[in-house]
Amino acid sequence: MQQITGPKVTLAALAAIFRKEMKHHMRYPGNFVIYLLLPFLFTFLILGMGMATGGASASSYFAERTGTSNVVVYEILGSAVWMTSWVVVEDVGVVLRDEQMKGTLEQNFLAPINRITLLIGLSLADVVITSAIFFIVVGVTIAIVMPSSFFSIIPAFVALLLGLVPLFGICFLFAGFVVRFKEPYVFTQVVNLLFATLTGTYYPVTFLPYWIQLFSRLLPQTYVIADMREIMIANQTLVNLYGSIFILLALALLYPTLGYAIFKRIEKRAGVTGEFSKY
């Protein structure tokens, strides 16, 4: 039998997992369509609520509190980042449980690959999906509302990518919890709503009580959303935002390491209890 060796082993496995995930995304296209529509629907919902409560002065109140009168871009950036984190939570956080229920998780665990390869492979597919969501949702909005700032989408995208790495780390942790405690959809709904509430998706984080802001600061999306708004609405550069970029880089190192370490502990325990075979 001819086998590959060395780093090729991991690369080939990553490529295979990536291809498999992309094929699944393409063969279940309904999910992707929903991911594209939801940011717009949530934004319209927030705009409607704002106008209903603020009346004729809604725009000026908003500008006073957020520093911008560009409500649509402000809200769509929050929605787009929320949607990307939603996809990552649903995919990386829940996929192991999903595979467990399908019966394919054990087949992956029977193969001589590291578990981290499996988690990274799943994450890579999500980079493509979330990038597509971001470019389509934000690109369409910017092209219509403020075409002169269209190319600011590129540094904003860099901020998104930087935020995805620590988010994957958080989801590695969730992946372990979901396999351990089951009931993935209760879990993802709570996590997704918490993310929307805590990260300044639709309002500045400073509106939250101080002690809640402490939790917000632990979430990478808080920095991503704030940086994107600075880049696209206030014409800032990534260099000017070095403080939050540095925090994102630190979280990108810390969270995947921590998330994987806890995942490994839960996985080891699952081997003892036979948890991976339970439905």
Place this chain on the structure above:
Amino acid sequence: MDPVEVTQLSKVFETKEGKFLRQSSKRVVAVDKIDFKVPKGEIFGLLGPNGAGKTTTIKMLCTLVTPSSGDAFINGFSVAKDQQRVRENLGVMLTGERTLYWKLTGQENLEYFAALYHLDPSFSKKRIKDLLSLVGLNEREGTLVENYSTGMRIRLSFAKALLNEAPVLLFDEPTASLDPQSSRLIRDLIRDLKRQGHAIILTTHNMEEADILSDRVAIIDHGKIVTLAHPVELKQKVKSSDIIEIHARNLSPQIAEALKSYSEVSKVAVSAEQGDEELLRIHVEKGKEILPRILEFLVRKQVTITKVTFIEPTLEDVFIAETGRSLRD
């Protein structure tokens, strides 16, 4: 060293019982200090009823479940310590058809797993083609697995287990829910793999399958290996008794138990048959002499007898002789 060596392998699960806030922990011994070896070119059958410990044993051998004590060695690698190397040396087919990606085609499934097993892409292309042809799926390679029949999915699962040409193969109920034609194909392929020198462990609760395929059979019950030998030797053990098989209705466990009061009766086992019929298997001395008394007793107890046969011992009878109950209990 043999390709498979199992020494004092045990698994104890902790389970919770009782209602919320009144739960208590219970220890369930799934596998209890089992020992066996499988040399090259042997088919080793693990036979036992559901819940006997067969699947837990297989899952410990393939590193999905961590042993509580003891160890097993696959091609010299410990399942407790060298899990990655164990996986490289194993081809595993677990029970059921839901072990594949239904939204991928047969070929895509094999390509995916070939990459996870480190197969060189140029080699895997040919290997996949050969395997699809071997299991008769070469003309359906591009069809999504969701459109396969159950038999086709199980054959694809079987092909998947052969991808990495592992020296040790584990098949967990490989023909469960297969039609006779597909079952025959899988059995023929298993025999070919044995001839090629693979060490094969086969779990089944199908006695006929264990009998015709296995070079040696271990009968496992309540996590322990109760007997281990060549099927012919095992059947020889019960050959000294006559075995009467009675198909009947209205047969209660108490009536079956009462048959043991006859001094000639050594074992009695009851298992469900189709409809409301049950199958009574009785191991007796001087069967022809005692049969009229047994039938008279059953009729007196208002049991409806539909068929009576003297039969040659099977592995089921070995199981009854060793455990006092039927495999299908």
